[in-house]
């Protein structure tokens with residue numbers, strides 16, 4: 001459906017996207033996972049036809065997307081990273097304006113507005129100016145404003161920033177429902193949990209390059225270990241941590257050691273050592289490696305730094 | 306076009322929701338126009354200041370001096386004070402020595418002293434002393450003007466006596482006598498009458514002026530102060546104005562002519578309130594610029610919040626987005642101008658509805674130029690704060706040099722030249738041509754053309770800069 005061919009975008013000397021190639025299939029829920037400044041929004045804005053690439057091309061169902069061709073954009077919807085709403089106007093006025101920009105009129109438009117407001121629980125606040133909404137309500141409105149015209153492809157750029165868990169779940173449910181109905185979604189985030197929960201396929205992006213691409217399981221198998229052991233980073237465990245360095249990869253995140261055994265280093269050998277140091281087995285959890293670990297492995301960076 | 310109209314509609318809805326913007330756009334200029342109109346005496350219902358406290362000391366025994374005092378007493382503009390309280394609460398006439406301390410103490414701010422030598426031999430004109438503590442220049446000029454007018458229109462013989470006294474000193478007694486005698490003879494020969502009686506009349510200095518009705522109050526109450534240097538004089542030099550008509554017969558005399566100069570210039574013209582026209586036009590164009598450059602700041606808000614991104618991710622082109630902003634500015638400006646002019650009609654009797662078609666034409670052209678200016682500000686400024694700073698500065702300078710505040714002729718030559726490059730000048734010119742010179746549509750075409758030219762040039766530069774700016778994504 002959407003396809004990027006060696007797309008490069010520069011801002012002056014800075015290369016925000018560096019030869020990105022990517023194919024998004026119909027009906028996919030694609031996650032674009034990357035830290036701040038990775039190039040997620042840049043990719044979104046190119047896909048939305050807001051900017052032209054410096055090299056390469058983007059096509060939507062084989063129609064080239066460029067700022068010069070507004071008509072090509074009617075099949076897609078963009079949820080900008082910021083709250084892109086008219087703050088002085090009511091939810092209804094906002095939706096009315098955006099709907100009309102896509103050529104919706106009259107009864108159809110009114111129906112869609114009702115439907116959308118109801119779906120995200122804003123129907124009773126429809127006449128209030130947006131500036132009086134809570135952050136979570138604004139986010140929900142920001143989302144549905146991109147869907148009135150029933151696009152084929154929805155570009156969601158970090159749509160849950162600053163939203164409490166409850167609203168966030170409402171947004172997730174809403175998007176999953178739309179995806180089941182056939183909407184193709186590209187969802188950018190730097191939250192591992194979001195990508196894990198929502199996305200059928202994930203691209204890991206950093207410094208303008210896609211470092212890994214695949215389903216969650218595919219990405220996890222890229223890790224050179226199948227067992228990760230997590231334990232607290234305390235003075236008591238320090239001697240063990242010092243030894244483990246020789247038998248695999250040890251990283252420390254948020255007060256915890258994450259140990260990935262090198263091939264050949266057996267779990268039994270690991271526990272033998274813990275006993276030798278007099279450490280209780282309860283301290284250790286064997287966890288499934290996370291996307292975060294994949295990211296760390298691929299980029300050497302913590303996602304949320 | 307549907308897209309542009311949708312965007313314009315959105316802009317209007319946003320504007321109407323912003324009460325502060327509505328107040329600044331419509332109410333503030335109207336209030337200011339009212340206040341300034343009042344200050345400059347343009348308000349029709351208001352006949353100018355009343356009951357200005359004025360102390361008078363009359364040390365002259367000349368009966369004409371007493372006439373002057375009476376005339377000032379009769380003038381509603383003044384509340385005349387001629388007596389003061391002694392410490393023992395007994396009233397006595399004011400003396401010149403009382404005036405200074407009492408002015409200092411704020412009992413009154415103006416005083417007139419008519420000295421014993423009100424008519425003297427060593428100069429032409431009257432010898433009057435005016436003491437004042439004017440709170441501002443305009444007030445001082447106003448009071449001076451009112452005094453002069455009262456003197457001119459009520460006691461011409463004082464001035465006549467003054468001329469006679471001067472002539473007498475200059476010519477010497479006998480020659481002066483001979484001079485008056487021969488004039489009296491000539492008058493008697495030509496028109497009949499008793500030469501001796503005529504000579505006595507001449508010597509009294511009245512020249513028969515007392516029989517001429519004092520000049521009528523000028524038709525427009527504003528004139529009585531406008532002719533004394535209020536900052537917004539009634540008239541601009543204008544080739545379309547017919548030369549001042551010869552004064553009517555009753556105004557043949559020199560003094561009433563002096564007073565009537567301004568009113569003669571508008572004789573035969575239907576314009577009731579040219580000064581108001583200028584003032585209303587000036588304020589209107591300045592506030593239009595402010596309103597439109599407020600729009601420039603809104604432009605940045607939309608760009609920063611990502612609203613532009615959302616709009617442009619719809620099937621909307623950049624050009625449509627920009628032109629919608631421009632069109633919105635034009636509509637807002639047009640609406641604002643019309644409201645201000647209609648208020649001008651209600652307050653000052655400017656004939657708006659009589660010139661509605663041409664006024665709308667000029668207003669559309671002026672609003673277009675202003676809207677383009679707003680776009681240029683948005684294009685040149687790096688952010689909203691800079692935009693409002695820059696626009697305030699430029700609007701002030703353009704309004705000052707372009708003649709929105711006071712007529713261009715008040716300014717030095719080079720400033721006038723600069724002024725002609727401003728859209729304010731051409732907009733003002735347009736308003737005055739319609740409302741004051743009452744030009745036809747065809748005669749207005751050059752000005753409409755210039756304003757349209759300004760619009761096109763400014764818009765071209767603005768769009769070129771905006772496209773370079775990456776404000777869109």
Ligand SMILES: Nc1ncnc2c1ncn2[C@@H]1O[C@H](COP(=O)(O)OP(=O)(O)OP(=O)(O)O)[C@@H](O)[C@H]1O
Nearest residue numbers: 011016034035036037038039040041042043081778
């Ligand atoms: N308009 C711009 N002008 C110059 N540089 C820009 C511009 N927009 C983005 N960049 C730079 O391009 C790089 C990628 O930015 P981008 O906004 O695409 O990152 P992102 O992944 O969306 O980050 P975030 O998670 O913070 O939103 C960053 O280094 C950023 O500073």
Ligand SMILES: [Mg+2]
Nearest residue numbers: 040041042081
């Ligand atoms: Mg971003």
